[in-house]
Amino acid sequence: MAHPPVLALRGITKRFGGVQALVDVDLQVRAGEVVALAGDNGAGKSTLIKVISGVSPADRGVIEWEGHLVQIKRPHDAHALGIATVYQDLAMCDNLDVVGNLFLGREIDRVGILDEVEMERRARDLMHALSIRIPDVRVPVAALSAGQRQAVAISRSLMGAPKVLLLDEPTAALGVEQTSHLLDLIEEVRDRGMAIILISHNMGDIKAVADRVAVLRLGRNNGLFDVSTVTQEQIISSVTGAADNAVAHRSKGDEEAWP
Amino acid sequence: MSRGGPHRDGGPGSAGPVTADGERRTRGWQDNLREYALDVRAGVRDGERGPLLVIAGLIVIWIVFQGLDDKFLSPRNLSNLSVDIVGTGLVAVGIVFVLLIREIDLSVGSVSGLAGAAFAVLNVNHGVPEWLAVIVAVAVGTAVGAFHGVFHAWLGVPAFVVTLAGLLIWNGLTLYLLGASGTINIDEEGLVASLTSHHFGDDLAAYAVAALGTAGYVLAARRRRSRHRAAGMPFRSEGEIWLRTGLLAVVAFAAAVTLNRFQGLPLALLIFLVVLVVSDYVLRRTRYGRRVFALGGGVEAARRAGIGVERVRVAMFMVSGTLAAVGGLFVASGLTSASPTTARAAGSGMLLINAIAAAVIGGTSLFGGRGSPWSVLLGVVVIQSIASGMGLLGVQDAVQFMITGGVLLAAVAADALSRRAQARRGRP
Numbered sequence: 045m046a047h048p049p050v051l052a053l054r055g056i057t058k059r060f061g062g063v064q065a066l067v068d069v070d071l072q073v074r075a076g077e078v079v080a081l082a083g084d085n086g087a088g089k090s091t092l093i094k095v096i097s098g099v100s101p102a103d104r105g106v107i108e109w110e111g112h113l114v115q116i117k118r119p120h121d122a123h124a125l126g127i128a129t130v131y132q133d134l135a136m137c138d139n140l141d142v143v144g145n146l147f148l149g150r151e152i153d154r155v156g157i158l159d160e161v162e163m164e165r166r167a168r169d170l171m172h173a174l175s176i177r178i179p180d181v182r183v184p185v186a187a188l189s190a191g192q193r194q195a196v197a198i199s200r201s202l203m204g205a206p207k208v209l210l211l212d213e214p215t216a217a218l219g220v221e222q223t224s225h226l227l228d229l230i231e232e233v234r235d236r237g238m239a240i241i242l243i244s245h246n247m248g249d250i251k252a253v254a255d256r257v258a259v260l261r262l263g264r265n266n267g268l269f270d271v272s273t274v275t276q277e278q279i280i281s282s283v284t285g286a287a288d289n290a291v292a293h294r295s296k297g298d299e300e301a302w303p
Numbered sequence: 304m305s306r307g308g309p310h311r312d313g314g315p316g317s318a319g320p321v322t323a324d325g326e327r328r329t330r331g332w333q334d335n336l337r338e339y340a341l342d343v344r345a346g347v348r349d350g351e352r353g354p355l356l357v358i359a360g361l362i363v364i365w366i367v368f369q370g371l372d373d374k375f376l377s378p379r380n381l382s383n384l385s386v387d388i389v390g391t392g393l394v395a396v397g398i399v400f401v402l403l404i405r406e407i408d409l410s411v412g413s414v415s416g417l418a419g420a421a422f423a424v425l426n427v428n429h430g431v432p433e434w435l436a437v438i439v440a441v442a443v444g445t446a447v448g449a450f451h452g453v454f455h456a457w458l459g460v461p462a463f464v465v466t467l468a469g470l471l472i473w474n475g476l477t478l479y480l481l482g483a484s485g486t487i488n489i490d491e492e493g494l495v496a497s498l499t500s501h502h503f504g505d506d507l508a509a510y511a512v513a514a515l516g517t518a519g520y521v522l523a524a525r526r527r528r529s530r531h532r533a534a535g536m537p538f539r540s541e542g543e544i545w546l547r548t549g550l551l552a553v554v555a556f557a558a559a560v561t562l563n564r565f566q567g568l569p570l571a572l573l574i575f576l577v578v579l580v581v582s583d584y585v586l587r588r589t590r591y592g593r594r595v596f597a598l599g600g601g602v603e604a605a606r607r608a609g610i611g612v613e614r615v616r617v618a619m620f621m622v623s624g625t626l627a628a629v630g631g632l633f634v635a636s637g638l639t640s641a642s643p644t645t646a647r648a649a650g651s652g653m654l655l656i657n658a659i660a661a662a663v664i665g666g667t668s669l670f671g672g673r674g675s676p677w678s679v680l681l682g683v684v685v686i687q688s689i690a691s692g693m694g695l696l697g698v699q700d701a702v703q704f705m706i707t708g709g710v711l712l713a714a715v716a717a718d719a720l721s722r723r724a725q726a727r728r729g730r731p
Contacts, residue, residue: 119607135607137600139672140593148597149608151590158588161530168536186725 048111049074050239051096051127051208056105058091058263065091066102066263073208073239078230080254080271081243082283088263089243093210096241097129098122128206132213134197138186142178143167145185146200170199174232177225191222195229208239215249227253247276259283354666354681361685368692375692378564384684384691385562386499389571390415390633392683395658396582396676397626400619402662403586404598405671406462408623410451410469411658413477415631416641416649418444420477422495422632423487423641433494441628447473448624452617462620474650478643486642489635498574498636502566509568512576513555521548571633575680578626582676595619599672630658653707660711661686668718686710 052072058065066088073079083089094100096107098119107114109125116122122129136145143163152159152166167181176195178188185193194214201209211230215223223246230253234240244250250257251271259267259282267282280286368375394411401408418440425436447469454465481487489495503509524544531538562568586592594615597605606612634654635641648654665682667674689710693703 133603135601135604137597137604137672139600140596144593144596145604148593148604149610151593153590156589156591158590158593160588161527161534161536164531164536165534 047074048108050110051241052108053092053096054106054108056092056095056102056107058088058095058100058102064263066095069105069260069263069265071241071258071265073241075207075239076234076237077256078234078240078242078254080250080257081241081260082245082247082250082257082279083260083266084283086262087260087283089260090212091263092260093129093212093241093243096122096127096208097210098127123204126205126207127210128201128204128208129210130194130197130201130212130214132216134193136185136193136197139184141184142171142181142188142196145196146170146203148200150203170202174199174202174229176229189222190217191219191225194218194222194226198226198229198233202233202238206238208241209233211240211242213243213245215244215246223249247279250279251276261285354678357664357666357681357685361681361688364685364688364692368688368695372692372695375695378561380691380695381561382502382565382569384687385558385572386569387637387691388680388683388687389499389575390630390637391654391657391661391687392575392679393578393630393633394627394654395661395679395683396578397623397630398658398662399667399674399676399679400582400586400595400622400626401462402599402667402669403595403672403674404616404619406455406616406619407659407669408448408451408466408620408627409463409652409655410447410466410473411623411627411630412649412652412655413470413473414444414447414624414627415634415654416646417447417473417477417480418628418631419635419641420480420487420646422635423489424480424484426493426495427487427489428484433490437495437632440632441625444624444626444628444631445621446624448621448627449617451624452620455620456613456616470650470652470655474646477646477649481641481643481646486640486644488640491639495632495636496639497570498633499569499571500636501570502562503568503570503573505567506563509559509562510556512568512573513552513559516555516576517548517552520551524548571636579676579680586676596672630654653704656707656711657683657686657690660707660714663711663718664714668722669715670718670722682714 049072052070054070056066056069056071069088069092071079071081071092081089081092091100095102095105096116098116098121101117107116114121114125116125116127137148140148143160146167147163152162164181170176171178171181174195176192176199178192178196185196188196194217198209198211198214214230215226218226227249230240230242234253242250242254254271257269257271257274257279258265259269259279261283262285266285267279269279269282365376374380394415397411398408421443422436422440425431425439426433431439451462451465451469454460455462491500521544524539524547528538528541528544559568562572586595594605594610597608597610598612598615602612605615631649634645634649638645661679661682662674663669663682664685665675665678665680667678667682686707689706690703693706698706
């Protein structure tokens with residue numbers, strides 16, 4: 045393998061009191077690849093995202109970044125490595141406009157005075173480059189549709205030029221057309237060489253945009269599939285536990301996925 | 304004046320349906336003007352252009368009071384009005400800072416009374432030089448604000464409880480300070496007294512301020528326009544800039560002429576305008592101001608963006624305490640005294656209610672993240688016009704209380720309705 049994965053997790057274990065949230069979970073993602081993370085409610089998807097984003101570090105396990113061992117103990121660590129997360133609630137300031145949200149916490153200024161023109165110019169360029177259609181970057185995000193808000197949240201997460209993007213159920217609140225715009229955006233971002241981990245319940249989205257799909261069940265790996273060769277039924281049976289043997293579902297040509 | 308947060312630099316004109324390629328450039332200014340008028344109409348319908356409704360309301364109030372008493376619109380009464388708004392207005396600017404982060408400060412009336420009493424006791428009873436007593440009085444306000452802020456931000460006590468307790472504590476302290484001496488009359492020729500009594504007798508002063516304000520506005524607007532144009536972004540049309548400048552100039556020079564027909568530009572009004580310009584600039588154009596708005600828009604979003612939420616909270620209560628103290632000095636200056644009677648009045652909440660009403664009437668939201676110091680100017684003129692008119696007509700206090708309370712309730716209800724209207728449009 046010429047390039048090691050951007051991010052590789054091995055043997056991640058996390059326990060909340062008496063509950064084993066994650067047991068020996070492995071996951072890896074390469075640049076320019078979308079890995080979907082599927083699983084039923086409570087399967088540990090969100091816990092895994094929190095481990096990667098540093099919100100709630102793992103108890104045991106190894107994290108490798110571009111082949112090197114790293115520690116992610118705080119959100120700041122993840123951020124410094126180049127991991128950006130878009131949470132389901134988006135965490136936007138509804139009263140601020142698109143530009144204000146994009147640059148929140150990283151405003152362009154001269155001695156404390158905001159350079160609105162430069163920020164607006166960059167915001168427009170970014171929206172244009174990502175083919176995001178927003179009526180006006182100066183409208184408060186409260187006035188945007190759910191899909192537009194999601195798109196703004198994703199583009200905000202790209203501001204720091206990250207290498208790995210975590211998306212937590214980005215299409216959950218979207219209609220059909222908005223979902224298709226969002227999937228276009230995800231592909232656009234992937235084609236720029238970003239590694240994307242996409243949490244989703246929606247098999248259609250997974251089939252449409254992901255390259256591989258990793259299934260979690262009851263906090264354990266329960267299958268890793270190549271999306272081009274797997275059927276929705278296989279994924280679903282893996283999610284629901286109808287097929288519990290992970291090894292049987294190992295995808296072709298991905299031998300070192302399970303060390 | 305602008306409201307509604309740090310959108311486009313200047314105000315209502317920004318909401319035009321600007322396309323990504325700066326379409327406004329290609330059309331004549333008449334089209335732009337027509338489009339702007341349509342925008343304004345749509346804005347009023349959606350509950351967003353509140354200031355226009357308030358201005359309309361103010362005109363009605365003025366016409367009614369002028370009809371009842373023809374002294375109401377006399378230069379003398381309007382000039383007094385322009386001084387009387389300053390105490391309440393400064394307190395209300397502090398309230399705006401706190402409202403922007405979606406909190407409330409109920410102690411401002413008591414704090415302003417405390418500052419006035421602290422100044423009077425230090426200066427008159429203890430012979431402390433006036434300048435030093437002023438600094439101490441203002442610092443007391445800042446410290447009280449920090450005290451509230453720490454209780455709220457770090458101990459997690461709801462702000463309205465902290466400041467409600469503060470309302471009683473600081474009012475008690477004021478009465479305690481004044482207890483020994485009763486009413487203290489301050490030096491009528493002194494620094495604090497001149498805050499409200501000094502007028503720039505030279506006609507030139509008022510005209511110069513009006514001209515400076517207008518010129519400053521037009522220069523800033525044109526500079527912004529050329530920068531946007533250079534960057535290939537949509538910009539305001541010439542026609543719109545000149546229309547706004549024209550309106551501003553008419554209001555500013557009409558005010559200057561009126562003031563000059565009495566005693567000239569009051570020092571108090573000048574100070575108030577400077578405070579408004581500075582605080583508006585800080586809130587809208589600086590990184591710090593952006594944090595304040597962000598906190599009002601979403602605490603969690605602000606926190607994740609790396610904003611020190613607790614520190615901003617404490618700072619806002621400090622601003623509010625400081626401006627309450629400064630406003631208190633203007634109140635004491637107007638009365639040229641600090642007395643247990645006025646302290647009790649401060650504790651009764653009239654100043655507090657007027658200040659909150661002024662902020663909310665002008666368009667600052669109680670729900671956080673939306674508003675501007677300029678909203679205070681509009682709101683406080685409305686509040687003080689009602690008070691002044693009722694004073695001229697000899698309406699008794701009991702009725703004034705009911706009317707002021709009703710106005711506050713109406714303003715808050717309008718705020719809540721406009722918020723609902725926006726939520727309806729905002730979230731499909």
